[in-house]
Amino acid sequence: QRAVLRDKKHHRISGPNNRAGREHLQAVENDVAIKGNLRAQSVLKLNNPIWELSTGRAAEMRTMLEAGGLDPARVARITGAGDREPAVEDSTSERNNRLEIVLLRSDI
Numbered sequence: 001q002r003a004v005l006r007d008k009k010h011h012r013i014s015g016p017n018n019r020a021g022r023e024h025l026q027a028v029e030n031d032v033a034i035k036g037n038l039r040a041q042s043v044l045k046l047n048n049p050i051w052e053l054s055t056g057r058a059a060e061m062r063t064m065l066e067a068g069g070l071d072p073a074r075v076a077r078i079t080g081a082g083d084r085e086p087a088v089e090d091s092t093s094e095r096n097n098r099l100e101i102v103l104l105r106s107d108i
Contacts, residue, residue, distance in 0.1 A: 026069065030103040031076040034058045034065075039096035040083040055080030061099050076104055 025032070036058035038050055058078045066072050086096045 025065065025101075025103075028103060029074075030106050031074050032065075032070070033077045033079070033100075033102045033104055034061050034075065035078075035100045035102070036061070036080045037085055037087070037096055037098050037100065038083050039094055040086070040091040042092055050082040051080055053080070054082050057099060061101070065101075 036054035036056070038054050038057075041048070041050075055078065058080055062075055062078055066075075083091060083096065086093075087098060088095045
């Protein structure tokens with residue numbers, strides 16, 4: 001599945017490996033935080049890897065962004081929220097499978 005950058009209203013901005021995606025992140029000097037989220041599963045699994053998967057997706061996005069030209073020093077943190085922060089009411093919706101890239105404030 002190819003990663004896509006979206007704004008807060010879920011409109012597609014661009015993929016992180018194309019020129020437009022790089023330009024969005026290179027237009028500012030702010031540090032970034034990357035968080036992975038997953039949808040809830042409808043069945044309970046004994047060994048549920050949801051935390052590792054969500055953190056792993058965020059780490060993979062970091063790798064993709066750095067390969068596209070993002071300075072590694074700008075990555076402030078990588079986190080995984082598992083299925084704890086759904087974007088939509090239906091926690092099993094695929095819409096909850098997402099990555100969040102946040103530009104951190106630099107004026108504090």
